[in-house]
Each structure stands twice: as structure tokens, then as C-alpha cells.
Amino acid sequence: EPEVTQTPSHQVTQMGQEVILRCVPISNHLYFYWYRQILGQKVEFLVSFYNNEISEKSEIFDDQFSVERPDGSNFTLKIRSTKLEDSAMYFCASSEAGTGGSSDGYTFGSGTRLTVV
């Protein structure tokens, strides 16, 4: 079964450092998303991406965050200067046809646990 792949599974970084979280979405999917989940809390939307541009972003997704699809397969989330409160699980997801456009929702990866120290 096709899956969304995320690397690394765990990243520890010093406060103020830049991190890049990587994702390989399902190959025929056109819509891409980043969500994050602080330990014990709900899954929060960060950003959606379609047709090589951001289609929607949350208030969490400030100027420290950026996304890129550098080639035909990877989808990355960059945090320019990490803060302690950025520590969370970051999930990448992809969808064939966007919200409601297909019958299987978004497919999520297993996540990257980001720890900022």
C-alpha cells in the first residue's frame, strides 16, 4: 500500500538552529500538508500546498516556517530559527484530490519528532 515517508524520525536541535523536515508524499497525490502535534495535544494544521504554492496556512505558520517542493518527489518544511516551543511531532500528509475530493482523506506519514533544546 502506498505510504507517505518522513525523515528523519527524530531530530534534536539547538534553539536558534535551522531544521529541515523531509517528506515523500504518495506519487500520484497533488495536495500536500504539514501538521504538528505537541505531546498529548491535538493535531494542528500548519500549511497546505498545491500546484507549487501555498494554498492555506495557519497563524502558527509564521515567517520562521517555509515549505518547498524542490523536485517531483520531496516536500520539505523548514524552520529557520527554532524555538523551544517548536518541539512537537510534525506530520506530513498528502491527498489525491484535496479535502472531500476523494474517499480516503489525507494519508499521513509517521512523523518527525522534533526536540529543541
Added chain:
Amino acid sequence: GESVGLHLPTLSVQEGDNSIINCAYSNSASDYFIWYKQESGKGPQFIIDIRSNMDKRQGQRVTVLLNKTVKHLSLQIAATQPGDSAVYFCAEGEYGNKLVFGAGTILRVKS
């Protein structure tokens, strides 16, 4: 603003019993709803979805009910098994927009 399922209850059921997990949503414009299962250390896994033009949908051992009048969504799991133990999230969205997740419900299955 929109919000979904602000509470995080824990539901404990005996193996073999049926489970019902509930979710309230507040965005009356939402037209698509999904239930996800999240096991420890993993990403959310799709269980079942329903569109706003339906009030019930069945899958394998699972049924989702949608009551738009009171903005309520439920997930019924038949013959609950130990492998069903996880956190269950409802999510809602408007067609073409982002999915918004609820706070989740912990399901514990006792053997």
C-alpha cells in the same frame, strides 16, 4: 472561529463490546468528516469518512453517524478488539479547505 471536539475523554471498554466515540463540531459549513486512529508513535490512520449529504456510513466493523442538526459525529466500533486501543480523532473540513482535528478520545480495550 471553528473548533472540533474540544474534550479529550477516555473510553474503557471490555473486549468484544461495542464502542461509541463521540465528537462535536462547530463549523456548520463543514461538508466532509473523517475519523482517524492514532497509535502511539505513529501518524493518524484513516478509518472512515462521511460527507454532509449522508447521515450514516458503514465500513468493516465501523459505522460513522453524522447529525448535522446538532453538529455531532460518532464512531461506532463493533466487537472491540485489543488492537483497537488508540487515540481516535474526528476531523472536519470544507470541501477544498484544510482538515481541522478534534482533541481526540483515548480508547482502552480491556481483555
